Amino acid sequence: MPYRDTASFGKRQEYSVVAELLKRNFDVYMTLVDDQGIDCVVRLNHEKHLDVQIKARSKQAQQWNFLATLDFQIRDNSYLIFYTEQNNCFWVVPSKDVAKLGITNKSGKNLGKTSLALPKSDKGPKSAKFEKYKNENGFNLLRRAE
Numbered sequence: 001m002p003y004r005d006t007a008s009f010g011k012r013q014e015y016s017v018v019a020e021l022l023k024r025n026f027d028v029y030m031t032l033v034d035d036q037g038i039d040c041v042v043r044l045n046h047e048k049h050l051d052v053q054i055k056a057r058s059k060q061a062q063q064w065n066f067l068a069t070l071d072f073q074i075r076d077n078s079y080l081i082f083y084t085e086q087n088n089c090f091w092v093v094p095s096k097d098v099a100k101l102g103i104t105n106k107s108g109k110n111l112g113k114t115s116l117a118l119p120k121s122d123k124g125p126k127s128a129k130f131e132k133y134k135n136e137n138g139f140n141l142l143r144r145a146e
Helices: 006-023 095-101 125-133 135-143
Strands: 027-030 040-043 049-057 066-070 078-084 089-094 114-117
Touching: 006 027, 006 040, 006 049, 006 078, 006 135, 049 066, 078 095, 078 135, 089 095, 089 125, 089 135, 095 114, 095 125, 125 135
Parallel strands: 049 078
Antiparallel strands: 027 040, 040 049, 066 114, 078 089
């Protein structure tokens, strides 16, 4: 079923990711306003929290594994969670790693923003490079964040 628009798909997927975090016993707080690229905050303990930005790609997206306009701040406590509906995968990646794995756009309307291509299959060197961020491996990265 096609989505009415990308905004409604994105909002639904934000809630789906938050539900996944809650299922895994994370302490999650939703932000009211997303003006700093923070969709939710995950509290690990009384001293440590993580800022999380959520991005999703639908089955209908022509390049369902490609995120072209990522705008985020690189911080020790900042993570991006990507969801790809095509293969029903979650990718939990520290912002520092997104900066290393992605490509910074050098021109055009997305100048300075980051593009990231996630693996399309479970095989090959790209898949091996991203395995530590995929599904349960990625959620475990959040648990061990320092």
